[in-house]
Amino acid sequence: MTNSEIVTCANGPLLIRGDFELVDSSGETIDCRRRTVALCRCGASNIKPFCDGTHKLMGFRTEPTIEETPGEN
Numbered sequence: 001m002t003n004s005e006i007v008t009c010a011n012g013p014l015l016i017r018g019d020f021e022l023v024d025s026s027g028e029t030i031d032c033r034r035r036t037v038a039l040c041r042c043g044a045s046n047i048k049p050f051c052d053g054t055h056k057l058m059g060f061r062t063e064p065t066i067e068e069t070p071g072e073n
């Protein structure tokens with residue numbers, strides 16, 4: 001049993017829930033102050049590493065459509 005989980009949101013961020021520590025690339029702790037945070041995975045957020053909802057405006061997709069999948073039709 002873990003004390004945290006990561007949820008992949010379709011066409012959106014990664015939700016992290018529970019007991020965790022978020023650190024930057026130099027190992028410095030990023031102060032979250034919450035037990036649930038949404039991390040941007042579209043690359044367009046203005047408050048990285050957190051999601052600010054911009055993924056909706058840019059039509060971010062996490063999965064290819066059938067038309068975009070090689071070998072499918």
Ligand code: FES
Nearest residue numbers: 040041042051055
């Ligand atoms: S995933 Fe939400 S702004 Fe990037």
